Amino acid sequence: MLEMHRRMVLTRHLEERLGEMHKAGRTRGPIHRCDGQEAVGVGATAAMAHDDFVTTTHRGHAVYLGRGLDPRRVVAEIFGRETGYCGGRGGHMLVGDAQTGMMGGNAIVGASIPAATGMALSMQLRGEARVALAVFGDGAAQTGICHESMNIAALWRLPVVFLLEHNAYGLTVHHSAQSSVPDLSVRAAGYGMPGETIDGNDVVAVYGAVAAALQRARRGEGPSLIEARTYRVEGFSTSDMGGYQPDAEIAEWRARDPILLARAALADRLGAAHVERCETEARAEIDAAFDAALADPMPAFAPHTPSAPHAGRAYGVR
Amino acid sequence: MATIRYAEALNLALREEMARDDTVFVFGEDVATYGGVFKVTQGLRDAYGDRVRDTPISEQTLTAMAVTAAMTGTRPVLEIMYADFLPLSLDALVNQASIYHYIWNEQVTMPFVLRTQGGGGVGTGAQHAKSLDAMVAHIPGLKVVAPVTPADARALLKAAIRDPHPVIFLEHKLLYNLRGEVDEADEAPAEIGRARVARAGRDVTILATSRMVLEAQKAAEELAGEGVSAEVIDLRSLRPLDLDAITASVARTNHAVVVNEGWRFCGYTAELAATIMDHAFDDLDAPVERVAARDMPIPYAETLEREVIPDSADIAAAARRALA
Ligand SMILES: Cc1ncc(C[n+]2csc(CCOP(=O)(O)OP(=O)(O)O)c2C)c(N)n1
Numbered sequence: 001m002l003e004m005h006r007r008m009v010l011t012r013h014l015e016e017r018l019g020e021m022h023k024a025g026r027t028r029g030p031i032h033r034c035d036g037q038e039a040v041g042v043g044a045t046a047a048m049a050h051d052d053f054v055t056t057t058h059r060g061h062a063v064y065l066g067r068g069l070d071p072r073r074v075v076a077e078i079f080g081r082e083t084g085y086c087g088g089r090g091g092h093m094l095v096g097d098a099q100t101g102m103m104g105g106n107a108i109v110g111a112s113i114p115a116a117t118g119m120a121l122s123m124q125l126r127g128e129a130r131v132a133l134a135v136f137g138d139g140a141a142q143t144g145i146c147h148e149s150m151n152i153a154a155l156w157r158l159p160v161v162f163l164l165e166h167n168a169y170g171l172t173v174h175h176s177a178q179s180s181v182p183d184l185s186v187r188a189a190g191y192g193m194p195g196e197t198i199d200g201n202d203v204v205a206v207y208g209a210v211a212a213a214l215q216r217a218r219r220g221e222g223p224s225l226i227e228a229r230t231y232r233v234e235g236f237s238t239s240d241m242g243g244y245q246p247d248a249e250i251a252e253w254r255a256r257d258p259i260l261l262a263r264a265a266l267a268d269r270l271g272a273a274h275v276e277r278c279e280t281e282a283r284a285e286i287d288a289a290f291d292a293a294l295a296d297p298m299p300a301f302a303p304h305t306p307s308a309p310h311a312g313r314a315y316g317v318r
Numbered sequence: 319m320a321t322i323r324y325a326e327a328l329n330l331a332l333r334e335e336m337a338r339d340d341t342v343f344v345f346g347e348d349v350a351t352y353g354g355v356f357k358v359t360q361g362l363r364d365a366y367g368d369r370v371r372d373t374p375i376s377e378q379t380l381t382a383m384a385v386t387a388a389m390t391g392t393r394p395v396l397e398i399m400y401a402d403f404l405p406l407s408l409d410a411l412v413n414q415a416s417i418y419h420y421i422w423n424e425q426v427t428m429p430f431v432l433r434t435q436g437g438g439g440v441g442t443g444a445q446h447a448k449s450l451d452a453m454v455a456h457i458p459g460l461k462v463v464a465p466v467t468p469a470d471a472r473a474l475l476k477a478a479i480r481d482p483h484p485v486i487f488l489e490h491k492l493l494y495n496l497r498g499e500v501d502e503a504d505e506a507p508a509e510i511g512r513a514r515v516a517r518a519g520r521d522v523t524i525l526a527t528s529r530m531v532l533e534a535q536k537a538a539e540e541l542a543g544e545g546v547s548a549e550v551i552d553l554r555s556l557r558p559l560d561l562d563a564i565t566a567s568v569a570r571t572n573h574a575v576v577v578n579e580g581w582r583f584c585g586y587t588a589e590l591a592a593t594i595m596d597h598a599f600d601d602l603d604a605p606v607e608r609v610a611a612r613d614m615p616i617p618y619a620e621t622l623e624r625e626v627i628p629d630s631a632d633i634a635a636a637a638r639r640a641l642a
């Protein structure tokens with residue numbers, strides 16, 4: 001649990017530093033922070049086996065760091081550096097690291113769901129006891145491909161776990177304006193798979209629920225749907241003009257911040273000083289990651305040969 | 319006359335058309351309470367209530383619904399937040415919207431507008447920076463317009479809403495803050511299918527679309543310093559195309575450069591080049607030069623993205639090649 005806490009603190013500090021950099025005009029393109037919902041990505045990835053797969057969304061920082069990606073290379077990717085996980089080609093929404101099975105943030109809403117489902121099919125066909133975990137939002141839950149993926153996964157008993165990260169908003173639209181059903185886990189019944197709603201701000205609860213669903217999938221018993229209720233306290237993205245999330249609602253969730261909850265639980269067992277030291281080290285690790293990544297070079301352009309339109313010819317001009 | 323932003327001009331057109339015709343309605347993701355992520359629909363919900371609706375994230379269904387809502391007595395204006403999501407709408411466009419007027423022997427019309435915005439240059443990454451103009455302009459039965467000035471944005475959106483057929487209305491994320499003069503008293507819609515001479519010139523014709531018109535104007539300025547007089551034509555309508563404007567200009571300049579922000583291979587510039595060859599070959603003193611995006615995904619990092627998306631320097635270089 002201390003390790004999960006550490007990874008949540010890593011993620012939070014990453015988000016805070018990104019917020020500062022954005023204010024200073026030093027980021028490029030929108031950045032989708034996950035402050036307040038770190039327990040979902042971190043708890044879920046902690047439950048994965050080393051060779052499982054995970055797909056995530058445009059808001060994937062907790063999954064990136066939860067899965068153990070090197071913060072320096074994550075930061076480098078966010079700032080478009082050559083040393084980033086994708087050499088600066090992907091940017092913060094599209095970080096992928098095939099080596100750790102972190103099969104990408106995805107900025108087409110809903111696309112992370114069939115993506116994991118396809119990986120699960122591949123594992124089933126290859127006869128490997130590996131599971132794919134799809135992380136997606138409450139907004140993504142309303143897409144057609146979400147329904148289609150769940151239907152096929154249940155039908156073929158695919159080893160996939162659907163983790164719905166419910167932060168109450170799809171971009172700026174409240175979930176009550178997106179679905180007539182408040183509790184989306186009830187949909188699982190329609191596919192004949194288990195579904196439950198859990199406290200997404202309790203990292204241990206997320207870990208437990210995802211671990212059980214992964215085991216079930218690994219045993220060949222098919223998919224599950226887990227709806228983790230959480231909240232996005234910093235708005236949709238750095239380009240969000242705000243005004244749609246009530247202050248009282250934000251305050252209520254800030255009081256239930258996953259890091260506060262985990263810190264309190266850990267302090268009881270390990271002592272506050274120990275937890276504090278761990279947090280300080282995590283923040284220092286992120287600061288060092290920023291220092292190193294920002295000093296890294298920008299990538300040099302090279303054309304993408306497989307995209308070239310003419311067989312056996314040098315790349316075309318613009 | 320008032321000087322307003324492009325986004326405000328679109329907002330004005332929507333207000334005018336919603337006031338004029340109560341079958342016009344607006345729907346899409348984040349368009350109502352928030353007023354659209356680019357603030358084009360700001361305030362419409364307050365003014366028109368339920369005729370302005372936030373939707374779940376369901377592009378395929380929303381587009382298919384726009385087709386049949388339009389068929390049955392309303393005039394939907396659907397916002398698809400990024401052109402990169404057009405592939406999700408594509409089935410409804412290709413297999414539904416585009417066919418019924420003809421296949422049902424002209425029993426129905428489909429007066430809907432699909433507004434979207436594309437283009438890159440600001441680090442939005444491979445899934446939020448594309449120009450897929452050619453993909454929609456390819457489809458018979460659809461009209462495709464891409465205004466670049468606030469005045470055209472307003473007048474073309476009004477025309478698109480009143481048009482009995484589906485119109486794809488292409489905006490660009492870097493145009494929304496562009497300011498321009500709009501005559502508020504002139505509520506007339508534009509005529510779809512008319513190009514505009516953005517800058518008159520004698521030596522080379524530069525045909526451009528959307529934001530590339532601005533890059534072409536910059537290139538023309540640069541060329542002027544070298545003693546080259548470039549004519550910039552803002553096509554405004556990608557389908558139907560203003561053939562007369564194109565052939566008349568090429569007949570005078572005898573040189574052509576065609577520019578579009580989408581990919582080159584099977585892209586919109588390929589159509590323009592072929593069109594000039596079909597209709598103005600005898601007037602050409604040199605092959606048509608094309609300027610388009612490099613055929614590859616749009617990268618995130620600035621040093622990479624600027625190598626993929628065309629700019630004024632590429633256009634000026636193409637004009638020099640055409641005149642060499
Ligand atoms: C297919 C598609 N439609 C629309 C968008 C624009 N968009 C980006 S994020 C988002 C909201 C997603 O909501 P949710 O799935 O709940 O994720 P959250 O942002 O809350 O983490 C929307 C509409 C998109 N990226 N892809």
Ligand SMILES: [Mg+2]
Pocket residue numbers: 137138139165166167168169170171
């Ligand atoms: Mg959400």
